[in-house]
Amino acid sequence: MKYYINEICSSGNIAVDDNLLVKDVPATAGSKMLESFIPLFSAEVVERLEKAGYGISGKTNVSEFGLGLVGETSYFADAEDKKLLGAAAELVKDGKVKAALNVDLNGAPRRASALSGVNFLKPTYGTVSRYGVIACACSGEQVGVTAKDAESVKEILTAIAGHDSKDGTSLPAEKYEYTLGEDVSSMKLCVITELYDKASDEVKAKLDAYIAKLTAKGAKVEKVSLDVVFAAQTAWQILMSAETCNNLSRFDGVKYGYRTPEYKNIDELYVKSRTEAFSFLTKATIIYGSDALSKDKYNNCYDKSMRIRRVVLTKVKELLASYDAIITPVCSKAEYEAYNTEDAFMKVFEESLFTAVPSITGLPAMVSGGVQLIADSFKESTLLSIAHTAEKEEA
Amino acid sequence: MKYELVIGLETHVELSTDSKLFCSCGGHSSPKEPNDCVCPACCGMPGMLPVTNRHAIELAVKAGFMLNCKINQYTTFDKKSYYYPDLPNAYQTTQWFNPICVEGSVDIGDRKIGIKQIHLEEDAGKLVHDEATNTSFVDYNRTSVPLIEIVSKPDFRSSEEVITYLKRLKSALQFAGISECEEGAMRCDVNISVRPEGSTEYGVRSEIKNMSSLSEIKDAIEFEKVRHVDALERHTEILVQETRRWDDVKRRTFPMRNKETAADYRYFPDPNVMPIVIDDAWLEEIRKSMPATADEKATYYEEMGIAPKEAAVLASDRKLCEVFDAVVAKGCSAKTVASWILTECMGIMKRLEIASLDICPDKLARIIELVEKSEITRASGKKVLSAVFEKDVDVDAFCEENGLNSKVDESFILETVRKVIAENEKVVADYKGGKVKALQALFGSVMRELKGTGDPAVIRSLLETEVNK
Numbered sequence: 001m002k003y004y005i006n007e008i009c010s011s012g013n014i015a016v017d018d019n020l021l022v023k024d025v026p027a028t029a030g031s032k033m034l035e036s037f038i039p040l041f042s043a044e045v046v047e048r049l050e051k052a053g054y055g056i057s058g059k060t061n062v063s064e065f066g067l068g069l070v071g072e073t074s075y076f077a078d079a080e081d082k083k084l085l086g087a088a089a090e091l092v093k094d095g096k097v098k099a100a101l102n103v104d105l106n107g108a109p110r111r112a113s114a115l116s117g118v119n120f121l122k123p124t125y126g127t128v129s130r131y132g133v134i135a136c137a138c139s140g141e142q143v144g145v146t147a148k149d150a151e152s153v154k155e156i157l158t159a160i161a162g163h164d165s166k167d168g169t170s171l172p173a174e175k176y177e178y179t180l181g182e183d184v185s186s187m188k189l190c191v192i193t194e195l196y197d198k199a200s201d202e203v204k205a206k207l208d209a210y211i212a213k214l215t216a217k218g219a220k221v222e223k224v225s226l227d228v229v230f231a232a233q234t235a236w237q238i239l240m241s242a243e244t245c246n247n248l249s250r251f252d253g254v255k256y257g258y259r260t261p262e263y264k265n266i267d268e269l270y271v272k273s274r275t276e277a278f279s280f281l282t283k284a285t286i287i288y289g290s291d292a293l294s295k296d297k298y299n300n301c302y303d304k305s306m307r308i309r310r311v312v313l314t315k316v317k318e319l320l321a322s323y324d325a326i327i328t329p330v331c332s333k334a335e336y337e338a339y340n341t342e343d344a345f346m347k348v349f350e351e352s353l354f355t356a357v358p359s360i361t362g363l364p365a366m367v368s369g370g371v372q373l374i375a376d377s378f379k380e381s382t383l384l385s386i387a388h389t390a391e392k393e394e395a
Numbered sequence: 396m397k398y399e400l401v402i403g404l405e406t407h408v409e410l411s412t413d414s415k416l417f418c419s420c421g422g423h424s425s426p427k428e429p430n431d432c433v434c435p436a437c438c439g440m441p442g443m444l445p446v447t448n449r450h451a452i453e454l455a456v457k458a459g460f461m462l463n464c465k466i467n468q469y470t471t472f473d474k475k476s477y478y479y480p481d482l483p484n485a486y487q488t489t490q491w492f493n494p495i496c497v498e499g500s501v502d503i504g505d506r507k508i509g510i511k512q513i514h515l516e517e518d519a520g521k522l523v524h525d526e527a528t529n530t531s532f533v534d535y536n537r538t539s540v541p542l543i544e545i546v547s548k549p550d551f552r553s554s555e556e557v558i559t560y561l562k563r564l565k566s567a568l569q570f571a572g573i574s575e576c577e578e579g580a581m582r583c584d585v586n587i588s589v590r591p592e593g594s595t596e597y598g599v600r601s602e603i604k605n606m607s608s609l610s611e612i613k614d615a616i617e618f619e620k621v622r623h624v625d626a627l628e629r630h631t632e633i634l635v636q637e638t639r640r641w642d643d644v645k646r647r648t649f650p651m652r653n654k655e656t657a658a659d660y661r662y663f664p665d666p667n668v669m670p671i672v673i674d675d676a677w678l679e680e681i682r683k684s685m686p687a688t689a690d691e692k693a694t695y696y697e698e699m700g701i702a703p704k705e706a707a708v709l710a711s712d713r714k715l716c717e718v719f720d721a722v723v724a725k726g727c728s729a730k731t732v733a734s735w736i737l738t739e740c741m742g743i744m745k746r747l748e749i750a751s752l753d754i755c756p757d758k759l760a761r762i763i764e765l766v767e768k769s770e771i772t773r774a775s776g777k778k779v780l781s782a783v784f785e786k787d788v789d790v791d792a793f794c795e796e797n798g799l800n801s802k803v804d805e806s807f808i809l810e811t812v813r814k815v816i817a818e819n820e821k822v823v824a825d826y827k828g829g830k831v832k833a834l835q836a837l838f839g840s841v842m843r844e845l846k847g848t849g850d851p852a853v854i855r856s857l858l859e860t861e862v863n864k
């Protein structure tokens with residue numbers, strides 16, 4: 001597997017997804033479009049880690065603009081990469097780096113860490129700067145941390161979280177304190193039946209085993225219904241695609257990036273450059289998003305999705321008033337098989353059923369032991385404590 | 396049948412901010428070299444996020460105050476998507492859903508023109524075509540410079556009303572320091588239709604895009620009026636709703652290619668720009684920072700002892716007010732300063748064809764001070780003032796170099812007086828014979844000899860003493 005698109009320093013202990021900028025190092029976002037693009041500045045999260053003394057090992061392979069299931073739609077993927085695993089998660093699993101920074105815009109790092117059996121935390125929207133993220137879905141994407149154990153996730157997250165004046169959506173708190181020490185024995189957790197039922201037997205068994213570890217510690221776990229998960233999936237698909245369509249339109253072959261060698265006029269330059277440089281999934285997402293934003297469909301697609309976002313948030317918050325956290329599967333299967341390129345859009349859409357709620361609501365979510373934990377805003381410590389407790393049970 | 400014009404205007408004005416709307420690059424003060432004033436944000440590089448310029452928000456609110464608008468205290472920014480090389484992000488951030496100001500009006504004398512809304516948006520860059528190499532270049536200096544778009548209601552009934560409105564708008568925006576309204580920095584889209592007089596329905600509308608000169612706007616409106624009326628009266632053509640452009644060489648409008656206009660802009664709220672909440676305290680702060688209106692200013696000047704007519708002239712022009720206030724603040728008397736500005740400065744400006752008063756108040760204050768203390772004559776003062784306008788000279792150095800200083804040469808004046816008396820025996824005799832006016836002729840001769848440098852009071856007293864000896 002090709003872990004890195006560009007290696008920086010073999011002694012570095014943090015890998016960074018290639019849709020995050022590191023000054024003077026090419027940032028391709030897994031796309032032919034940006035094969036030669038060299039950023040003039042580093043992402044805020046990268047700067048913070050470097051200031052704290054961490055070293056960046058290199059830019060990890062990601063699916064084009066992070067839109068795929070894991071890393072399969074990268075322009076730089078090897079033929080054998082059809083194994084469908086995330087590069088950063090595998091590096092962490094193999095102990096090659098302490099941790100990795102990933103952009104979670106439609107669940108890819110969450111799926112990757114579940115498949116590789118490592119931890120990933122997508123923090124509350126607005127707590128970690130998005131400055132320097134090659135943006136797709138600004139209203140929901142977040143930089144998160146992949147690491148082998150909850151302790152390391154906490155350490156790296158502490159280093160990157162906090163207000164950044166360069167990001168207008170950044171929340172005001174300068175620093176966040178996280179702990180692994182919340183008492184899990186007194187916690188009440190719930191499993192969402194709609195998502196549980198959609199998972200394979202293997203995934204169900206994994207989730208049951210995880211729950212068993214927590215109940216053994218005294219936690220109470222109940223099954224509940226949350227039918228807005230389906231609306232959340234569709235609404236997020238619309239919002240994510242529309243924002244992606246808009247954000248990727250700057251890649252037009254005029255200023256930087258790929259430009260088609262031959263064109264007769266500016267329109268041809270646009271159409272050929274974008275047609276030749278984007279993968280199928282990226283094009284499908286752009287077309288879907290463009291349609292959702294068109295004059296005739298705006299009210300019934302984009303605007304309605306924003307209203308659904310508020311409904312989903314309200315419903316999930318109601319649930320989280322009675323439970324400390326929600327437990328769900330994060331992938332339908334324990335292992336992904338390669339699929340036909342033309343099926344990419346539907347494949348990703350189907351799998352996003354499990355990841356859409358944290359994406360559309362901005363709530364924090366953590367993958368631990370192959371399952372997904374979701375908590376209320378700013379309750380990262382609850383997630384970290386549950387993951388930490390489950391880890392100790394394994395040992 | 397009699398027809399009436401129905402016109403609505405969309406006016407774009409560049410704001411006088413120090414930086415662009417969403418990044419810290421310099422704002423309206425345009426740099427000399429192309430792409431001197433750009434950063435990763437305003438040239439569309441990935442990874443950058445917009446940070447909203449509060450000063451631009453404040454200036455838009457001020458524009459709302461000036462045009463009697465209701466200020467939306469909750470206002471948002473939206474993205475408008477289209478592809479063009481001068482638009483590096485392929486979207487323009489504008490205000491589609493919740494504009495910052497709504498429902499205002501502009502007084503144009505006997506009528507009021509309604510303002511539908513004022514919204515903030517980013518400007519686009521500039522394309523430069525090189526015919527020699529058949530290449531186009533892009534200059535992003537202007538990208539993301541803040542603009543306000545002032546959308547009027549379709550309330551105009553003649554081209555004269557449009558011109559009056561634009562002049563009022565310009566002076567209001569300049570007066571409040573909202574925009575410099577430099578040449579070309581105020582651009583209009585003119586929506587125009589005609590209908591039978593008395594009808595309340597609207598005719599087929601054409602939109603003339605991107606006009607900046609008042610005379611062209613007037614000509615374009617008159618041309619369209621004739622074209623529309625001909626179409627209705629004599630069926631010269633079938634009117635369709637379309638976008639047109641004015642060709643200043645051919646002196647007529649032409650339809651623009653459909654492709655340039657039939658776009659779906661895919662507006663949606665910008666998730667990276669948080670809604671702006673202008674709370675009461677901030678609104679009050681902005682209101683307090685508004686300059687006095689022309690009427691308030693005129694009343695204030697009258698209270699300082701300036702004649703109503705002069706006060707009104709001073710108050711009507713922001714530059715005049717600025718210089719006047721600054722010179723008065725240096726301790727000169729208000730009446731004197733008013734006379735210097737309205738008589739001497741404006742006279743020189745007229746002669747040199749200078750449109751707006753652009754003089755260092757310190758220099759004007761110094762000239763007035765020298766004249767008031769009789770260190771130079773008023774005539775010399777005018778001479779220095781003229782040199783200041785023309786070559787921006789240093790006042791004291793100029794007086795020194797040109798021997799305008801009237802204090803030093805009292806003995807020289809006496810010498811000159813004696814010389815004039817000696818050379819004009821007849822005039823002296825006339826004077827002594829009772830012709831009082833003859834003294835004035837002698838005085839004039841002395842002044843001529845001295846080339847206007849001597850202190851007139853001193854000359855007169857010396858002359859009287861000497862001639863009566």
Ligand SMILES: [Zn+2]
Binds near residue numbers: 415418432433435
């Ligand atoms: Zn800039």
